[in-house]
Amino acid sequence: MPSLKDLKNRIESVKSTRKITKAMQMVAAAKLRRAQDAAEASRPYTERFNAVMAGLAASVGGSDSAPKLLAGTGSDQVQLLVVMTAERGLCGGFNSNIAKLARTHAQKLLSEGKTVKILTVGKKGRSALKRDLGDHFVGHVDLSEVKRVGYANAQEIAKDVLSRFDEGEFDVATIFYARFENVVTQHPTAQQIIPAKFEQAEDAEATLYDYEPGEEEILADLLPRGVATAIFSALLENAASEQGARQSAMDNATRNAGEMIDKLTIEFNRSRQAVITNELIEIISGAEAL
Numbered sequence: 001m002p003s004l005k006d007l008k009n010r011i012e013s014v015k016s017t018r019k020i021t022k023a024m025q026m027v028a029a030a031k032l033r034r035a036q037d038a039a040e041a042s043r044p045y046t047e048r049f050n051a052v053m054a055g056l057a058a059s060v061g062g063s064d065s066a067p068k069l070l071a072g073t074g075s076d077q078v079q080l081l082v083v084m085t086a087e088r089g090l091c092g093g094f095n096s097n098i099a100k101l102a103r104t105h106a107q108k109l110l111s112e113g114k115t116v117k118i119l120t121v122g123k124k125g126r127s128a129l130k131r132d133l134g135d136h137f138v139g140h141v142d143l144s145e146v147k148r149v150g151y152a153n154a155q156e157i158a159k160d161v162l163s164r165f166d167e168g169e170f171d172v173a174t175i176f177y178a179r180f181e182n183v184v185t186q187h188p189t190a191q192q193i194i195p196a197k198f199e200q201a202e203d204a205e206a207t208l209y210d211y212e213p214g215e216e217e218i219l220a221d222l223l224p225r226g227v228a229t230a231i232f233s234a235l236l237e238n239a240a241s242e243q244g245a246r247q248s249a250m251d252n253a254t255r256n257a258g259e260m261i262d263k264l265t266i267e268f269n270r271s272r273q274a275v276i277t278n279e280l281i282e283i284i285s286g287a288e289a290l
Contacts, residue, residue: 004275007268011261018257024090025250032183032243034148039180039233039240046233053226054198056219067216069223072195073171078115080138080170080194081106082161084177084234085125086242087144092252094178094186094245099128101188102176106133117170121157121235138169149239154232161231162224165194177234178241183248186241193230196223 002010057070083102085095102125106116118133120126121141130137141157143149161173173194178186 002271004268004271007264007271011264011268014257014261014264018254018261021250021253021257025247025254028243028247028250032240032247035236035240035243036180039236042233042236046229049226049229050198053196053219053222056222057196057198067220067223069165069194069227070196070219073168075171076114078117078170078172079109080117080119080161080164080173082119082121082157082173082175082193082231083125083129084175084238085120085122085128086238087122087124087142088242089124090249091242091246092249094242095122095124096128097186097188098176098178099125101190103129103132105174105176105190106136119161122238138164149232149235151228151232154228154235157231158224158228161194162227170194175231175234177238178245179237180240180244183244186245189234189237191230191234193227196226 081102083098085098089095102118106118109116116133116136117138118129118136119139119141120129120137122143123140126137126140139160141160143153146153164170165173172192174190174192176188176190179189180186
């Protein structure tokens, strides 16, 4: 049974931990507001961009003049997985859920005889996948020094991916990230970006447009931007999801610390009462012996 001093030290230790988790929760809440605003502000542009690209892609169809980023290489043997996670932990299951989705997808591809290459963005995802899939790593993007993710960061990642595609290093590229819904819910998502896939919105107007120059030329110019746009949107969604998950995790940790302090306080009071009772018994017994 722990002594009174041990219990007291443990209570003070848990109180210090609670102060830290409470502070981290408040910081995450402040960062979440900015990250959520940025992610939600980017969605209308991304959705409209994809709608326009879907119309262009549908008009080009499977013609021989279709850009390579849209038509693909004609094979899906070599797959590039771009796994986007956080640079820091203490955010619940945010990083592990993305890594789990990427690991399941990679193992499925490997079981089908495909070649898998992994480009990691964020060291937490790299650490989670290193043991099982470390042999498939081909690159890493470190964003630990970036205070706020910008479009320039997405352009650098897109440039790396596009250069690898131009050099024939892979046939299909898929990004993995968490789509933000709210503080409690973030959805791990896999999105294919090469060859580009655009889904026509159900409520899209059936309007015909004449493009100048032709659709092929416009697609050739916009498709690389589409890759950067998809990556930028994923980075923004990840940033909001990370802060939301961290706020939720730190809130749970603060509550658990409070419950532990209550339990330790009760145990401390009971132990102190037992010590006092034993001392009284010893005094009474000594008095009777006299």
